[in-house]
Amino acid sequence: MISKIETQKIKIKNQPSTDGTFWRGLGGHFSNLTQIISEFVDNSISGFVESPIPVANITVSIVRIANGDVKIKIIDNASGIKDLDSAFEIGSIKTKSSSLNEHGFGMKHALASANPNNNDWVITTRTIEDAHLNQYKVISAPYKFDDFEATLYDGADLESKTGTKIEFTVNRQLFKTIVAGLPGNYQALSSIVKILKEDLGYIYSAFIKNNIASIVIEFNEEGQEQEFEKVTAVEPQVEATIDPGNSQENIDLGDGNVVLEYKFSKINENPTYKKHYIKTMSTSGVEIRINGRLLADNLFKEIWGIEKHNSYNYLLVQIDIKSEYSNRLPKTTTSKTGLRQDDEKLSVLYEWIKKKLPTPKQDSKLSDHEIDLFKQLKDTKKPHIADTDIITLEQRAYTNLNEKIRIDFYLNQNNEIKIYEGKKDKTTPKDVYQLMMYWDGLVYDGINPDVGILIAAEHPKSVESIVELVNNRLDDNKRNYNFIMKTWNQEGIPYPN
Incomplete structure (x- = not known):
């Protein structure tokens, strides 16, 4: 064994970067603006743990300016930020007041995500002690590790006696993430705000219906009259x-x-x-x-x-x-x-x-297509299938011609081969000949099916007549086609109920 001889300690410089890399890396943990706003709403609700006011009154102010950017404010009447050192320290939970303050990263994460350039955010806060002294504190961008300061002002910059106001500006791309993935054309400010209202009502439904929090969204295009939306609990x-x-x-x-x-x-x-x-x-x-x-x-x-x-x-x-x-x-x-x-x-x-x-x-009534019903049929039959049996929705026909036509449902159980052609509601004569094509394709590939099953909620008389006609014919192996008709209910799938 080689002995280790210590000669010296080498100091490692691990101070966070001051060129903006750290701040941009701190952000980017949210997929949309609603999540960023919710982080600040969490802090507002948590601030009421120590507040004598029974209901958290939270205002989200949205103003869209001429270039498409959006000014946002989150204002509450909670107890204000008591310990600024802990509030702005990365990872500190010294001031944790509820399960909404779990990690000590949230506010910093949210600010960095909303303002990755670290140049346009302001936090104004006023505690009970500040109110007694008729003062308030302001902390503004840029966030930094050396010489980071709050400014103390006389008077009040909040409508309530105590609380916190957070202000930042986001670009139009980040603002539109509120409606990302939704069908429709969300251009009007009011239409986007309605989705934000629904999101907040969903996330905080328990707080709203139990009168723990009241959330109002104020919004307007710059220079136009202000409108209001009161957030209500979103429930199923x-x-x-x-x-x-x-x-x-x-x-x-x-x-x-x-x-x-x-x-x-x-x-x-x-x-x-x-x-x-x-x-x-x-x-x-x-x-x-x-x-x-x-x-x-x-x-x-x-x-x-x-x-x-x-x-x-x-x-x-x-x-x-x-x-x-x-x-x-x-x-x-x-x-x-x-x-x-x-x-x-x-x-x-x-x-x-x-x-x-x-x-x-499964509720078969909700199936959009017969493929969903066939998946249920597979789930229903699978427990009764032996390891040597085959049950699949991926069996192909005419593979020797490189056509690989997919059969709706294929079952080889106890050496009996059944193939299915299906429709969700009603079959047509065309479906009989589709099933016939599956059958002929398997025969061409050297596989001899035993039963062809036409399955749907119902079968018209015309289809019954054509099935009878086809069953009098012979396939290429000189065997009669053997087609039968079944309903989903007959196969154990409750559709339609």
Whole structure:
């Protein structure tokens, strides 16, 4: 063994870069402006833990100026920023007052994301002590590690006795991320604000309906009259409760019990909303909140390990994990835009959900296309299939001609080959000849099908007559075609119910 002889210590310079690289790297953790604004709203709500005022009054002010940039202010009447050192220190949680202040990065992350050039943000704050002394403090860009100062002013720069005002300007590209991915042409300021209103009502629904927070959006084009939108709680339109219902229980996710409030529901599309609870693949599944604040939604495959499709769009599982002890809660990402997937507490939660609802049922009425019904048919038959059997939606015909025509559904069970041609609602004569093409293609490839099944919700008399006609014919192997007609219900798929 070679011995190690220490000769000296070499100092490593690891002071953050002052050329703007660090600030730009600190930002970029949010995918849209709503998430940035929500970080500041989190801080406002947290500020009411120590405030004598019972309701958090939060105003989001939006002014679009002539060049398309947008001036934004978030103003609250909370207790103000008491410890400026801790508030602006990267990673400090010394002033943590609730689960909304978990990491000590949020405000800095949000400022850096909103203003990557670190040249256009201002924070004004006034504590109870400041109010007694008739003063307030202002901190403004640039953020820096040396000679970073707040300025003390006499008087008041807030409408409320105490609170905080955060101001910054974003470019038009960042502003439009509020409506990113939504169909339609969102040019009018009012239309974009309505989506922001819906987002905030979704994220903070528990705080709004329980009168913990009141959020108002003020907006106008520069030089025009100001308009207002009061944020209301965004909630699903529940058709029915599904087992295990709505309740709560104590559960130990790790490091001690938390209260788990849960609702398992079948929902209807809510025409009031453009983005949330609209019964689509992107707005259903499992929603997780911590102490009322939305942290994750649209979870499905992460929990059940199966691909999501339209037949699950009815399902909404709402979980709210409550505890004043942060070490008992699942860990969030530093920007609070999700939950840490490597956290063991989250795995325990997923297992708890699976025990309550082992396998979500599919609602065939929501299938957009017969391919969804065939996927359900595969799921229905798969438990009865032996390892040596074949069940697939990817079997091809005429492969020897390099055509590779895909058969809707192929089943080789106990050496009996069944092939399917399907329609969601009603078959036509053309579908009979499509099934005949599958059959002939397999025969050409050296595979002899035993049964051809035409499947749909119903079959017209004309189709029945053509099936009878075809079954009197011979294929290239001098065997009769053997076509039968079935409905989805006959195959165990409840469509239509």
